[in-house]
Amino acid sequence: MGKSENIPLPAVRRLSLYLRQLEAYADENHRTISSRQLGEVLGLSDAQVRKDLAYFGQFGHPGIGYRVPELIQRVRRILGTDKLSRVLLVGAGNLGRALIAFRGFQKRGFELAAVFDKDPDKVGQMTDGPNRLKIWDLSEMPAIVRKHSIRVGILAVPASAAQQVAEEMVAAGIRGILNFAPVPLQVGPDVSVASVDLAIHLEQLSFELNSVAP
Amino acid sequence: MGKSENIPLPAVRRLSLYLRQLEAYADENHRTISSRQLGEVLGLSDAQVRKDLAYFGQFGHPGIGYRVPELIQRVRRILGTDKLSRVLLVGAGNLGRALIAFRGFQKRGFELAAVFDKDPDKVGQMTDGPNRLKIWDLSEMPAIVRKHSIRVGILAVPASAAQQVAEEMVAAGIRGILNFAPVPLQVGPDVSVASVDLAIHLEQLSFELNSVAP
Numbered sequence: 001m002g003k004s005e006n007i008p009l010p011a012v013r014r015l016s017l018y019l020r021q022l023e024a025y026a027d028e029n030h031r032t033i034s035s036r037q038l039g040e041v042l043g044l045s046d047a048q049v050r051k052d053l054a055y056f057g058q059f060g061h062p063g064i065g066y067r068v069p070e071l072i073q074r075v076r077r078i079l080g081t082d083k084l085s086r087v088l089l090v091g092a093g094n095l096g097r098a099l100i101a102f103r104g105f106q107k108r109g110f111e112l113a114a115v116f117d118k119d120p121d122k123v124g125q126m127t128d129g130p131n132r133l134k135i136w137d138l139s140e141m142p143a144i145v146r147k148h149s150i151r152v153g154i155l156a157v158p159a160s161a162a163q164q165v166a167e168e169m170v171a172a173g174i175r176g177i178l179n180f181a182p183v184p185l186q187v188g189p190d191v192s193v194a195s196v197d198l199a200i201h202l203e204q205l206s207f208e209l210n211s212v213a214p
Numbered sequence: 215m216g217k218s219e220n221i222p223l224p225a226v227r228r229l230s231l232y233l234r235q236l237e238a239y240a241d242e243n244h245r246t247i248s249s250r251q252l253g254e255v256l257g258l259s260d261a262q263v264r265k266d267l268a269y270f271g272q273f274g275h276p277g278i279g280y281r282v283p284e285l286i287q288r289v290r291r292i293l294g295t296d297k298l299s300r301v302l303l304v305g306a307g308n309l310g311r312a313l314i315a316f317r318g319f320q321k322r323g324f325e326l327a328a329v330f331d332k333d334p335d336k337v338g339q340m341t342d343g344p345n346r347l348k349i350w351d352l353s354e355m356p357a358i359v360r361k362h363s364i365r366v367g368i369l370a371v372p373a374s375a376a377q378q379v380a381e382e383m384v385a386a387g388i389r390g391i392l393n394f395a396p397v398p399l400q401v402g403p404d405v406s407v408a409s410v411d412l413a414i415h416l417e418q419l420s421f422e423l424n425s426v427a428p
Contacts, residue, residue, distance in 0.1 A: 009257070010224075012421055016414045024398075043223070079417045080424035087416065095312035099412070102309075103373075104396040108413035109420070152419055159317075176419035182318040184238070192422040194415040198313070199322035200230045201408040202301065203293045205366055205390035206323070207226055208406040210294035 011052045017042050018049070019075045025068050034065035081109030086148045088174070090165050091156035092117040092127065092135050095180055099156060101129045110152075114144050118161075138165070141172040152176040159183045166193075225266045231256050232263070233289045239282050248279035295323030300362050302388070304379055305370035306331040306341065306349050309394060313370060315343045324366075328358050332375075352379070355386040366390040373397045380407075 021041055025033050035046040035053075050060065053071075056078050060066045076082040087110050089096055096115065099105075105112060115133045117123060123137045136144060144150070153174040157165050162181035169177060170191050179185055179195040187193060235255055239247050249260040249267075264274065267285075270292050274280045290296040301324050303310055310329065313319075319326060329347045331337060337351045350358060358364070367388040371379050376395035383391060384405050393399055393409040401407060 013418065015421070016411075016417045019417075020411075078421065080420040081417055085420065093312070094308050094315060098307070098309035098312050102396075102412060104411075104413045105416065107396075108417060110413070110416050151423055152416065154416075176423050178415050178419060182316075182321075192419055194419050196410075196412070196415055197230075197234075197318075198316060198410070199318045199324065201392050201410055202319065202324050202366065202368075203230045203233075203295055203322060204227065205392060205406050205408050206294040206299065207229070207292065209365055209390050 007055045011055050014042070014044070014052050015056070015075055015079060018052070019072065019079070022066075022068055022072045022075065026072060031068055032065045033068055033071075035060060038066065076109065079109075084109055084111050085152065086111050086113035086150045087152045087154060087178075088112070088114045088116065088141070088145070088150050089154045089156060090116045090138070090141075090169065091180075092119075092122050093156065093158075096156040097127065097129075099154060099180075100127050100131055100133065112154075113148050113150060116141055138168055141168065145173040150174070152178065154178045154180070155185075156180045221269045225269055228256070228258070228266050229270070229289055229293060232267070233286065233293070236280075236282055236286045236289065240286060245282055246279045247282055247285075249274060252280065290323065293323075298323055298325050299366065300325050300327035300364045301366040301368060301392075302326070302328045302330065302355070302359070302364050303368045303370060304330045304352070304355075304383065305394075306333075306336050307370065307372075310370040311341065311343075313368060314341050314345055314347065326368075327362050327364060330355055352382055355382065359387040364388070366392065368392045368394070369399075370394045 018038055021038055022033065035049040039046055039049040058071065058074055073082065089099060089112055092115055100112060100115065112131065112133065115127060115135050116138050117135050118138045122135050125135050127133045127135065151174065153169045155162060155166060155177050159181045162183050163185060166177055166185045166187060170187055175190065176192045177185065179193055185193050232252055235252055236247065249263040253260055253263040272285065272288055287296065303313060303326055306329055314326060314329065326345065329341060329349050330352050331349050332352045336349050339349050341347045341349065365388065367383045369376060369380060369391055373395045376397050377399060380391055380399045380401060384401055389404065390406045391399065393407055399407050
């Protein structure tokens with residue numbers, strides 16, 4: 001049992017958003033930020049921001065607000081992204097290759113350490129781009145997971161293969177799956193799954209457009 | 215001014231999640247669903263579900279719950295996805311090609327109608343896969359937006375080009391942008407932006423893993 005038990009999930013989600021806002025402030029060389037400023041862009045009240053950060057034992061300094069570099073470090077420590085952690089990717093198709101090229105992961109504390117596919121034409125090849133990685137066969141996953149102490153995997157395979165591959169990932173020792181396949185995954189209670197639903201954002205845009213214009 | 219004015223944004227977000235759950239029930243041929251069942255998978259109380267749906271004038275039937283096909287239709291109508299709407303895509307790189315191949319959009323009421331790029335080597339080519347589309351030059355966007363009455367565009371270009379391309383999309387008549395570039399976009403108040411932050415989900419997984427294991 002861990003520290004997240006009594007913290008509402010939405011507060012955890014907002015931590016990532018606070019971190020984005022803090023990093024934007026740091027990029028502009030601001031040294032402090034008020035709870036109002038931290039909440040403004042996110043549409044949250046200053047009271048909500050203070051309450052969220054208090055869950056994690058973070059309190060602003062009266063008359064100063066939060067010290068930006070300090071709070072960035074603390075939020076990263078809470079999220080577990082203060083140290084670079086290695087993740088693997090299964091699926092070297094178009095989406096997989098886009099994810100390999102995506103620079104945002106490294107910036108956020110994640111290093112893509114290994115790529116897997118089951119297509120014999122792809123296995124053994126190197127990926128393109130600046131972050132060149134060898135593509136391994138799925139059967140190599142358990143050994144590589146152990147060797148690099150990898151706990152998180154990104155699943156970017158077709159929907160029809162997703163459940164089977166997820167089970168292989170879990171068997172190999174993966175404990176967190178970022179799922180891009182548009183199907184729900186059945187995994188044990190000791191495995192966390194975050195699903196990226198690309199269509200959900202389009203629905204939200206659709207709602208907004210239908211609301212403001214007849 | 216429209217109907218969304220008094221509805222909290224999180225309730226709108228949850229509509230998409232209710233819709234997923236309803237569709238899963240419909241796939242299993244369930245005809246009714248209770249507010250408890252609707253909230254269960256999402257970790258929401260039945261009271262929260264009833265409150266959310268009441269914002270949109272949807273009420274369950276005492277002793278029956280919600281009728282699944284009826285509620286699906288109503289939620290789609292609220293979201294504006296009951297009719298197929300055409301969207302465009304800018305950026306025919308790896309991510310763009312993955313999005314073209316993604317079948318989930320059509321299932322959710324979105325038809326990818328046109329693809330744009332500014333790379334002369336790509337312009338004029340056809341995309342691969344079952345959904346073959348011609349890649350147009352960015353300069354053709356205003357005419358195509360008008361011709362197909364497109365209001366939503368997906369932005370899948372490198373971060374360095376995103377702001378410039380977003381401005382061209384707005385000038386062409388686009389009113390909603392699904393942004394995959396890892397940079398915030400500056401657009402006017404009459405344009406909605408939804409940003410897909412791929413790293414945020416990894417952070418959430420990282421938090422969960424750090425919370426349950428030492």
